[in-house]
Amino acid sequence: MATPVAQLAVSTVIFSLRAGSTLWLPLVRRIREPFEGQWALPGGPLGANESLADSAARTLQQTTGLTPRYLEQLYAFGTVDRSPSQRVVSVVYWALVRPDEAEQATEGENVRWFSADELPELAFDHNTIVEYALWRLRNKMEYSRIAHAFLGERFTLAQLREVYEAVLRRPLDPANFRRQIEAGQSIVATDEYLAGGRHRPPRLYRTNESIDLAENGPLPEQGAPHALR
Amino acid sequence: MATPVAQLAVSTVIFSLRAGSTLWLPLVRRIREPFEGQWALPGGPLGANESLADSAARTLQQTTGLTPRYLEQLYAFGTVDRSPSQRVVSVVYWALVRPDEAEQATEGENVRWFSADELPELAFDHNTIVEYALWRLRNKMEYSRIAHAFLGERFTLAQLREVYEAVLRRPLDPANFRRQIEAGQSIVATDEYLAGGRHRPPRLYRTNESIDLAENGPLPEQGAPHALR
DNA sequence: ACAAAAGTGTTCGGCCTACACCCATGC
DNA sequence: GCATGGGTGTAGGCCGAACACTTTTGT
Incomplete structure (x- = not known):
């Protein structure tokens, strides 16, 4: 086999929400050159018997102990000079994990x-x-409807709205937000309410499993939301 | 250096319009196993001193003799079994070329x-x-405004509309189309008119260079529209 | 004059925005 | 009862869809 011109690596940008309202991501410290001691995205060389998405999910699991709720390919980075020594082409994925899981990561x-x-x-x-x-x-x-991936099984509309506000960095009108979300069919009302708050208890919702979080076109189950099953 | 688990290749899906209204793309016949004799996307192994986008533009040039008006990374395909023999990870680009150029390809x-x-x-x-x-x-x-990449220097609104109709496979209202395109600032009216038609001569337009064809976010000039300069 | 495409005007309805208002709970 | 977030109602504006209408050329 011909000697290759570049090493192939897979990295992942893992997002979660801290305090319900700030985006956080885990980084790993490099333990060898180049860039020894600096922080970097988790990742590594592609395994022999895993797909690209598998590799992303695996390093995600290994560095954080978590399973992604959402995993999608981001981009392949391959300029000649992006690594000072051996040339590396990185296929990068991005993932969303639930904050309650990330807490104990x-x-x-x-x-x-x-x-x-x-x-x-x-x-x-x-x-x-x-x-x-x-x-x-x-x-x-x-x-799309990826916001749900930041939340647990049951959630209130206010919690969902906070996710949107945190990511988009702007406030949303609660009344209009409710109608927009309800118009899209991404959530289903349960008959439960969240007690224990200081005011009127809000209704709890769950995600509508019969509708995909994101429309990724005709990609055959690869890096798609279901890669985690 | 460690022996790699997969070969890295770059392929390109090249689109053009034939007869102004049908999408066409060039394929190359494989001259060796696997799949010898079958048609495949143009591509090949990544060169030592070229970026991924460079590689895509190079094979495009080599197989069709053309320069892309638009070039963007599509996706990296890397399931384990996509090639029967040696494992291959393909970073795939897609490109648009002008029909008048494609004619003489x-x-x-x-x-x-x-x-x-x-x-x-x-x-x-x-x-x-x-x-x-x-x-x-x-x-x-x-x-976005990529439709322009299918056209030459000067074009009429009807020609631009035909591009949209061909790709989207549905008719568009000429009146509304005009206003939508004019509202976006993607084109500029020239003071020339296309004579020789059977009816009232339409005004000629050119693309507004001061506005990008597509908003690709903070990607640093890599596989972006300007890769061809 | 007539046909047909180029180009303009106008109406309608849906959707988003803003904001007033009622509802239900803890204290 | 009052404060506060949950939830509903409603009016205005913008934009796209539909389509009538005017303009300008070739024949």
Whole structure:
């Protein structure tokens, strides 16, 4: 077999919400050159018997202990000079995980969560990659239903709205938000209410499983929302 | 260096319009196993000193002799079994070329243009890839200005509308189309008119260079519209 | 004059926005 | 009862769809 011109790696930008209202993502500290000691996106070389999406889900599992609620391919980065030594082409995925799960995620000397808009200088072109992932997340939030992936089984409309507000960084009218979400059929009302609040108890909803979170076209089950089954 | 688990290749789905109203794309005949004799997307291994987008533009040039008016990364395909022998991960681009250029494109025993919705059975998963590229093209046509990439320097609104109608496969109201296009600022009226028609001569327009064809977010000039400069 | 495409005007309805208002609960 | 978020009603504006109508050319 011909010797290749570049190494192939898979990395993942993992988003979660902290305090219900700020975007956080986990980074790993590099333990060898290049960029030893600096923070980088979790990832690594593609395994022999795993697809690209499998690889992304695996490193996600290994670094955070979590299973993604949403996983989608972001982009393949392959400029010649993005790694100073051996050339690397990185296929990057982005993922959403639930905050309640992220709370108990493994964190240690070499894995730490950062606020998405207060990142240090990262290894390679990873700052650019995160910026692009953020752009995609915000874009996709406006025309699809991925917000649900940040939430648990049952949630109130206010919680869902807070997700939108946190990602889009602008306040939304609760009344209009309700109608828009109800018009799309992405959620289903349960007959339960959230007690214990200080005011009128809000109704609890669940996601409508019969409708896909995002329309990804004719891609055959690859990096699509269901990659996690 | 560690031996890699997969070969890295770059392929391109190249679209053009034939007779102003049908989508066509060039395929190349495979001259060795696997899939010897079958038609496949143009592409090949990544070169040592070229970026992914460069590679896509190069094979496009080599197989058709053309320069793309628009070039964008489509997706990275990497399931384990997509090639029967050695595993291959393909980073696929899609491109738009002008019909007048495509007319005089090289065509021969091993390069032929096909109607996009009457394709034969292609090598590997290339039928799926073309379907996905078509989906992206049609999607992007609705919310960006890429239609211009199918046209020459000067064009009439009717010609632009025919591009939309061909790709979206539905008729558009000429009156409303005019206003929508004019509202977006993607075109500029010239003071020339197209004479020689059978009726009232339509005004000629040109693309507004000061506005990008598509908003691709914070990607640093990579596979973006300007990759061709 | 007539046909047909180029181009303009007008109406309608849906959807988003803003905001007034009622409802139900904890304190 | 009162504060507060949950939830409903409603009026205005914008935009796209539909379509009538005027303009300008070739024949």
